[in-house]
Amino acid sequence: MMNPSIQLGVRLQTLYELILDRQRPTRRYDQIWDCCCDHGYLGRALLNANCCEQVIFVDQVPHIMDRLADRLRTVRSGFQLITGDAGKLSLASEKSQLVILAGVGGEQLVEMLIDLEALNPGASVDYLLCPVNHTRALRQYLHQNPxxxxxxxxxxxxxxxxxxxxxxxxxxxxxxxxxxxxLCGEMWDFSLADHQTYHAKLLRYYRARLRNDPDGLAAQALEDYQSLNSITASDAPSR
Ligand SMILES: C[S@@+](CC[C@H](N)C(=O)[O-])C[C@H]1O[C@@H](n2cnc3c(N)ncnc32)[C@H](O)[C@@H]1O
Known part of the structure; x- marks a missing residue:
């Protein structure tokens, strides 16, 4: 699914395609929140795709939002700009919402989710999450809130x-x-070179953390990731 006007990198293009794939004529998001939007590339691509009622751009840095307002000055409608903390958003409970949180650390992302969930306990919300690091912290939080x-x-x-x-x-x-x-994900396919490389990186990371691991979390993570080695490509779910 090509996005005609905004060139996205692999990561944002993947998020864009996942969002469009989830949209159906009978199930469209009312609002898509591009949180921690910075340049707003993803939200702007979604706005161009006209795939929801409203795209809401959120970033806590005022000059980032001023620059984005300038970039959007020729767009007449279909969006809103909010300068503020993405964890403090009020999500209308009667609307169907997608909240995108990408490009920030996993621990920071968990803090935002805890705040959002506390403020909006009944909201119908999908989340699209893509942290830049500490994904295990994110997985732990999601795992505990099934x-x-x-x-x-x-x-x-x-x-x-x-x-x-x-x-x-x-x-x-x-x-x-x-x-x-x-906690580790079920998307592993060890026939893929990228998955092998990423797995090796995770093992190196948690081995290095064993030197200072008073609560045993790194040891547990290492054990969990090592046990993934026994999953073969044919066992891996094709999600
Ligand atoms: C690296 S950019 C990510 C841009 C885009 N989401 C992406 O994935 O490419 C991170 C942005 O998050 C914003 N940010 C960090 N914490 C935030 C928070 N709690 N609320 C709103 N924006 C936040 C920063 O100001 C920065 O512009």
Whole structure:
């Protein structure tokens, strides 16, 4: 699915395609929140695709939002700009919402989710999450809250030599019943070179953290990731 006017890198293009794939004529998001939007590339591509009622751009840095307002000055409608903390958003409970949180650290992302969930306990919300690091912290939080975060899709992607995990979750899609998010992910396919490389990186990272691991979290993570080695390509789910 090409996006005609804005050139997105591999990571943002992947998020864009996942969002468009999830949209159906009978199930369109009312609002898509491009949180921590910075340049707003993804939200602007979604705005161009005219795929929801409104795209809401959120970033906490005023000059970033001023620059974005300038870039959007020829666009007449279909968007809103909010300068503020993405964790403090009020999500209308009667609307169907997608909240995108990408390009920030996993621990920071968890803090935003905790705040958002506390402020909007009944909201029908899908989340598209793609942290730049500490994905395990994110997975731990999602794993502990299975009622609010059911897995729609997960994948590993590599963009300009950096690896990312993407997690697409839903709180309300009744067709998704048993989809508790796992601590390591179930998207591994060790026949793929990228997955092998990312796996090796994770093992190196958690081995290095064993030197200072008073709570044993790195040791547990290492053990979990090592046990993935026994999953072969043919066992790996094709999500
Ligand atoms: C690296 S950019 C990510 C841009 C885009 N989301 C992406 O994935 O390419 C990170 C942005 O997050 C914003 N940010 C960080 N914490 C935030 C928060 N709590 N609320 C709103 N914006 C935040 C920063 O100001 C910065 O512009």
């Amino acid at each position: 009622q609010r975060f059911k897995l729609l899709h997960e994948r590993i992607l590599c963009d300009r030599g950096r690896f990312y995990e993407v997690l697409f979750t839903t709180s309300h899609d009744s067709s998704v019943t048993e989809a508790k998010i796992s």
